[in-house]
Amino acid sequence: MIQANPHYSELSDTYLFVTIARKVEEFKKVNPDRPLIRMGIGDVVFPLAPSVARAFSEAALAMATPEGFRGYGPEQGYSELREAIARIDYRDKGVDVDPSEIFISDGSKCDVGHIQELFAPEIHVGIPDPVYPVYRDSNIMAGRKDFIHLIPATRQNGMVPLPPSEPLDLVYLCSPNNPTGAVLSRDQLASWVEYALRNKALLLFDAAYAAYIQDSELPRSIFEIPGARDCALEFRSLSKSAGFTGVRCAYTVVPKELRIASQDSTVRVWDLWNRRQSTLFNGVSWPVQAAALAVYSEQGQHETGSQVAAYLENARMLANFFRDRGYEVYGGDNAPYVWVYLGRDSWEAFDLFLNKAAVVVTPGSGFGDQGQGFVRFSAFQTPEKVQQAVDALKDLL
């Protein structure tokens, strides 16, 4: 008799954003004419950069010609795209990453969710609280519920998770952080690398929002820290840096020399991930990769950079609005999220903002117990809508 994976029943009932979507649907039924201001799910709103859409479209059309048609691509991604990433996201910024260390995928959500498959079942996993729910849920599904150690990011430590005294095996870090917007400083990140090397732990560095870091003192890549190539992977995404949430392209960097224990020997993480991806993945759509390649052209960098700047301006507007009213605010610069301490139940605040101001946020408690009392504002909106949100919230706060 077939039996279900028993660990699915250990998950909370529904994925956070599905719950939000349901509440929004209910609001729209009762208020069909009220325009909503969506600042909940972190989804971009600006259209795709013109040069990127053009490259995407041309590659798609060329698929109907013998010269332009491409079938199965390399599971790891086309080399021209991997070379452009290695050059522009890393080497030009003084970080040494080889194109062969880059694996193109259809999204960081997939990569950060699947990566835990490479490790033994009974490893001790450190996950910041609050945090993007996929780290926790993917480990619960794999049966590691009792092996998860939450690393509190609190108002006391500036919402920055710091290395614990206990030795963990696998630690997820997200900087700039989703949901808090907090960015690990160079020293803080170095303390994590030191922790990992000392404990033979592996760090999973989720840098999906790296493009939002404007302060040159803050590290965009964990590989800026000496020693990181021996203890860390890095995840990057074009979703928020180039408006690719509906296009789907991301990548994971796995240093070639990174080795972990395997029974009585060691094994390269690169080999494990390559085996995983070539067995369970068939690569990213070629026209999508052509679009991603265009992001790395001079024009693409300029166009997508302007979008990032505009979202950052939104974030500053929101952060200033709350700061001016005396609220404690995290993120809002170097990050597209604004994390506001309201000192009241997060879902209660969510309901209030939705029902009284038609503003959709994400309740902080949805990201973990330490998020209780907070809400997250996403800056992925038009400046006009952010202004409207600020105006609508003025009367409530």
Added chain:
Amino acid sequence: MIQANPHYSELSDTYLFVTIARKVEEFKKVNPDRPLIRMGIGDVVFPLAPSVARAFSEAALAMATPEGFRGYGPEQGYSELREAIARIDYRDKGVDVDPSEIFISDGSKCDVGHIQELFAPEIHVGIPDPVYPVYRDSNIMAGRKDFIHLIPATRQNGMVPLPPSEPLDLVYLCSPNNPTGAVLSRDQLASWVEYALRNKALLLFDAAYAAYIQDSELPRSIFEIPGARDCALEFRSLSKSAGFTGVRCAYTVVPKELRIASQDSTVRVWDLWNRRQSTLFNGVSWPVQAAALAVYSEQGQHETGSQVAAYLENARMLANFFRDRGYEVYGGDNAPYVWVYLGRDSWEAFDLFLNKAAVVVTPGSGFGDQGQGFVRFSAFQTPEKVQQAVDALKDLL
């Protein structure tokens, strides 16, 4: 100390097609000017249908406009695509599938690889031999190596895996089969459904090549068999039916009423897969879904249908060539693969065909022990190349 998943070391060294690619690279180094005839990996060669590429391209270009831009889509896929699939692939053919039962994905390889995550670790898994390697590898990676029961498809049973006497929990079926090209008859498939209902087993029906079935007596969908909605999932792909190997779109059908045991109760498989996909997947690129939607237009069906017909004609040419020479041949009609019994070591035949005729095939033994003595020819080539292959092989056989 972080430990690797111990089960990766139980996998055979490299994925079959990676080994083939390496041997082909070596051949090309020695014979840089010799044109290869690739009939190994089942990758399509005809350019994308014009109407499909046009829709793909237009959706990509529209992403640069406020009206045409789309961010995150539904994880399950856009409803217009799911409705088109339900109508054209199922209802028009007399099979009742609701659009809500269809999950759009970026490939059947991902879906058939990930589906085992929904089930308990210690279930007994039936996998035909020979078979597409992903079924076996994904279960080995998940620690089920000692729970895999091979179901032999042999010359004695016409290469058709039949229900065993032992009760298994999960059974992978592939029809038309990759690699053998064998198609399960209605009676044979009904015997599997009867087996599954009797043993409370779940059938995973991989119908990636359903479009190649021309004989109306042969079932294209397992849901043509009464009772299947209580014991089966179905996987379909646009890779081979519409030339989407480089575009990436597939779907999985999960009947709403399908329930399996979960601790002391039961759970809907639809709920498990929905939770899995909404947690670990972010949906398929919107322009890719627009392209898939165009496949289901009248023109798209006509254009892609012509491509399928041409590949089938190739398959017939190949099958006849070997039959005329007295070889035992499976597949070749109702399937894009031709499975030839050569009665000599499969890799030896592979090397002979590559080195003497510059023809790349897939060695049967790469699909399992029962494939020893066979090679697989893929019909995904131009008719000219198939003719060249036949001419080049004439002297060898």
